[in-house]
Amino acid sequence: MARGAELFALNHMAAPKLHLPELFxxxxALGITRVEIRNDLAANAILDGTPAVEVGAAAEGAxxxxxxxxxxxxxxxxSPTREREAVELADYxxxxGARALVLVPRNDGEGRGDGERLPNLTVALKALRPILEQRGLIGLVEPLGFEICSLRLKSEAVTGIDAxxxxxxxxxxxxxxxxxxxxxxxxxxxRTGLVHISGVDDPAIAVGDMRDxxxxxxxxxxxxxNLGQIRALRGAGYAGPLSFEPFAESVQRLDAAHIRESLAASMAFVTAGVVS
Known part of the structure; x- marks a missing residue:
């Protein structure tokens, strides 16, 4: 096991070409015991129709x-459509055997008004609460920093949750x-249940132009x-996983051997920077 492996989780987006058994x-191989699976990867669970019980059994076996x-x-x-999607995903x-369902806000430039954001958020959270409670799940609310997003700030998410x-x-x-x-x-x-980590190396791109x-x-x-953010979170009491979630093609097109090497190098870098 790599030093510090217990700090990390692996989001399927880090290796989207791998099928779930290969991801596990x-x-x-990296010593990571926690994984996030996704419902937006073609030819892969969940979209390929793999039953939830099979996914759970494969994870448990690994x-x-x-x-x-x-x-x-x-x-x-x-909406009624969103409610159906929520029930289907929560059931899955x-x-x-998943612990949580990640909740991603609208990110198309709509619903950003001062009189819209909090009401829309609280309506959704109120409706989602019993769906999650009945299935023993945590809802992980993920504000997105893009200027067009309808929920950018964690402070606003906390206000809605408390409401x-x-x-x-x-x-x-x-x-x-x-x-x-x-x-x-x-x-x-x-109030944090999960941390997603990724970096931006491009020195030319402006912060406002950064994309997935x-x-x-x-x-x-x-x-x-990243190291400063992680140190601050851990210093303030966060003890959960740091889940790798890169989206760049330069990472996603790597084969299994090379993504293993790259992840191991990143794990070593982060561990050295945050563990005293």
């Missing part, structure tokens, strides 16, 4: 904990990329202050 094997299913999209744009998460009395059901995702883009200083470590396609593994060229 990659995690095992000694892997499914941290979350990522994600219910546009969760704060509540529970059937697979529906949902502190025991809803936690935050602290995404180091989105935290940097949003420019929010408060960490809310005690720029997100690589965290290394010495990182501009997002």
């Amino acid at each position: 094997a990659l995690a095992q 000694g892997i904990e499914i941290v979350s299913i990522n994600a219910l999209q546009r969760f704060n744009d509540w 998460a529970a059937g697979a 529906v009395g949902g502190g025991s059901v809803f936690k935050l995702v602290h995404d180091t990329f989105h935290h940097h883009l949003a420019g929010e200083e408060t960490l809310f470590a005690d 396609s720029h997100r690589v593994l965290v290394d010495g060229g990182d501009r997002l202050c």
Whole structure:
């Protein structure tokens, strides 16, 4: 096991070409015991129709904990359609033995008004609360730092969670990329259930122009202050996993051997920077 492996989780987006058994094997090889699976990868579970119970059994057999299913999209744009999607995903998460369901807000420039954001958020959280509670799941609310997003700030997410009395059901995702883009200083470590980590190395791109396609593994060229964010979160009491979530093609097109090497190098870099 690599030094510090217990700090990390592996989001399937880090190796989207791998099928779940291969992803679990990659995690095992790195000493990682926690994985996030996704519902947006073609020819892969969940979209390929693999039953939840099979996913759960494969994870258990590999000694892997499914941290979350990522994600219910546009969760704060509540509608009968969104409710059906939420129930289906929550049923799948529970059937697979996942601990949580990631909730991603609308990110198309709509629903951003001062009179819209909080009402839309609280309506969705109020409706989601019983769906999650009945299945023993945590809802992981993930604000996105993009200027067009309808929920950029963790402070606003916390306000909505508290408005529906949902502190025991809803936690935050602290995404180091989105935290940097949003420019929010408060960490809310005690309200955080999961941390996503990725870096941006491109020295030419302005912060306001950073997109998912720029997100690589965290290394010495990182501009997002991942190490500073992680140290601050851990110092404030966060003890959960740091889940790798790069989106750049330069990472995603790597084969299993090379992504293992790259992840191991990033794990070593982060561990050296945050563990005294």
